[in-house]
Amino acid sequence: KAGVTQTPRYLIKTRGQQVTLSCSPISGHRSVSWYQQTPGQGLQFLFEYFSETQRNKGNFPGRFSGRQFSNSRSEMNVSTLELGDSALYLCASSYLGVNTEAFFGQGTRLTVV
């Protein structure tokens, strides 16, 4: 069965621009979570969606937003990009979200210049 697919794999953007990242979860999984990985902060939770509803949000500014579609695919958007937004963005899918195994995609490497 296909794994979690994230597109694009790499992205270079300029400060002030906005970006949209996409995640297709494992078939049948209804929960999609997003994480940011940076060398200084490690893996930090951004938000989680289940059946198109955001159930939890991490401690990130409002420039970070997301949504989930009826087919469980999810997108995250970052507006007014800052240099500090350069990171590996990871998407994880799980069947129920709470206390079940979560499987990650390959990630999108975002570089802001």
Add this chain to the structure above:
Amino acid sequence: DQQVKQNSPSLSVQEGRISILNCDYTNSMFDYFLWYKKYPAEGPTFLISISSIKDKNEDGRFTVFLNKSAKHLSLHIVPSQPGDSAVYFCAASFQGAQKLVFGQGTRLTINP
């Protein structure tokens, strides 16, 4: 406030021996724990998980032990293989949180 801690940034083990990776947590509400293996610029790969109602879970060469009273879990890899060289993260969650809290990771190097 780091709720999940991996105090050893790195660990070096001889091929064929046992690798033991440790993780401590502070939030007593955590009731589900996972271990992931990660290579640079890739997503974490799920290895094994354990619910707080258990104290041990095995899957092939991987065994996770949970000591709730000490708020400590460990991952044992036996025997260690060169392909096990990677960064290992432990993560924790609890009912209603809908998120994983990760440790900072331990870099495991298996020497031939």
